[in-house]
Amino acid sequence: MQDQEIDLKELWQIIDDNKKTIAKVTAGFLAVAAAYLIVVPPTYQSTSLLRIKQDKGLSSSILSALPTLPTLPTGSDQMIKQEMNTDAEILKSRNVVIPVIKQTEELKDGKYPDYEGYVKGRITTKPYKDTQILEVDVTGRTPEKAQEANSLLVKGFLNRLTELSHAESQATRKFLEQRVVSSKTELAGAEDRLKAYQVAHKIYSTTDQMKGLADQLTELDKVKAQNQLDLETAQAALGSIKGQLSDAGAGIADSPAIQQYKTQLAQLEATKASYTGKYTDEHPKMQEINQQIAQTRQALNDEISKIVAQQAPSSSAVQQKLLSDKFSSEAAIAVAQSKNAAIAALEKKNDAEIAKLPEDQQGYIRVKRDADVAQEIYVMLAKRLEEAKVAEVMVPNEVQVIDEATLPEKPIKPRKLLTLAIAAILGILAGSGYTVAKALMYRKIRSSEDVEQYLQLPVLGSIPDADSLKEPDNQKETGFKALIHSLRGGKK
Secondary structure, three states: OOOOOOOHHHHHHHHHHOHHHHHHHHHHHHHHHHHHHHHOOOEEEEEEEEEEOOOOOHHHHHHOOOOOOOOOOOOOHHHHHHHHHHHHHHHOOHHHHHHHHHHHOOOEOOEOOOHHHHHHHHEEEEEOOOOOEEEEEEEEOOHHHHHHHHHHHHHHHHHHHHHHHHHHHHHHHHHHHHHHHHHHHHHHHHHHHHHHHHHHHOOOOOOHHHHHHHHHHHHHHHHHHHHHHHHHHHHHHHHHHHHHOOHHHHOOOOOHHHHHHHHHHHHHHHHHHHOOOOOOOOOHHHHHHHHHHHHHHHHHHHHHHHHHHHHOOOOOHHHHHHHHHHHHHHHHHHHHHHHHHHHHHHHHHHHHHHOOOOHHHHHHHHHHHHHHHHHHHHHHHHHHHHHHHHHHHOOOOOEEEEEOOOOOOOOOEOOHHHHHHHHHHHHHHHHHHHHHHHHHHOOOOOOHHHHHHHHOOOOOOOOOOHHHHOOOOOOOOOHHHHHHHHHOOOOO
16 A cells, blocks of 8 residues: 555545535634624724924023024924824823713723723824824724714813913913012112212213213123023023923933033033124124024034933833923023123123223213113013913914814724624634544545555445435436446446
């Protein structure tokens, strides 16, 4: 006897002979799939599209407060991606999601669905590559529930952004209100002292020398007041940021490159401050220093984004944004402190020039200077206060709704046709595999061809299957005729 060989023809014959069994197995799989489709409730998905524009925080505005020529790009791809991730995390935060759960979900055993499970299983955010578009997908048991949940989620997200923005604006507004009140009092006192000094010393006009010194002092004091306000604002922002950072985030150190750019920027700003009263904004030296400041500031911002992404990759997008603002605020403070040193040197030089004047003129310049400074500070604070009030009541436009939440027409799961098709394929494969395996494990002689193959003997005759006797005579030979035909070797 030769070794048994299995060919495709034999396998097909096995399958063909067991069609009924395969059909039953397939029917069983389809029945299970149908039961699954009946038992499992459908899931619908609502989609909305948001445009996420790059945000400019308080610290960023401080760093870019001074004029720069020419204007450079304000953000890199990494910064835009970070902003997108930040807003996505805010959208899926507890403050936004939990109210949606309470408004759209029913209590089960006295409890609402778990927050973590809801976010993981029901909410998906997907940024479109190379765009500012963020897709927000929310699922529900009915089309109306999915649409409602998506709409409430987006609405809550926009409200949360407004709250965060207004909180910063509110803190700035309160700070400026306090400074305006005290500045107004200081201005009134300075003006009274100036009038009293003029009356006492009968000085109602100034010489050219006095006027030149007074104008130079006024310009310098204006720069000093502006710089001091920037310093105080950056310090207030840094204090707020540190309060929100975790211990791990607060411990992340900036890189040597950040330190280098901070030092360079501080030196450039100090040099610019030394030009006060010497050059106008149109002077080539002033334009050159502004250009250098702009380039250094951009390099600093890019390095901050890079170091945050490298040192805090596991942190949330919100945490990374706070770290970026922390480094920016620290840079703004370093710049302001360096400018103060340059301003102090100029003040010392001006004081030396004032000392050469008669005593009554020196006194006049001092009280006139105090009045001018008080006036400048008051005007500047009042202007910023109005800006802060407007910012507090304005709705932030960093996020725009491109497409409202859709009302889904068809469920995303279960997919009936696909489920049934998969069940049918699995049933056919399982049934065929079962019958083939069974046939190969239990080898039997089923045909005359098996006798010739396995026994190597000629077939003298065969008894037909009983089912063949039931077929019409014109389609099948009778068992007797078949036997005679076989014995004759196939000759009639």
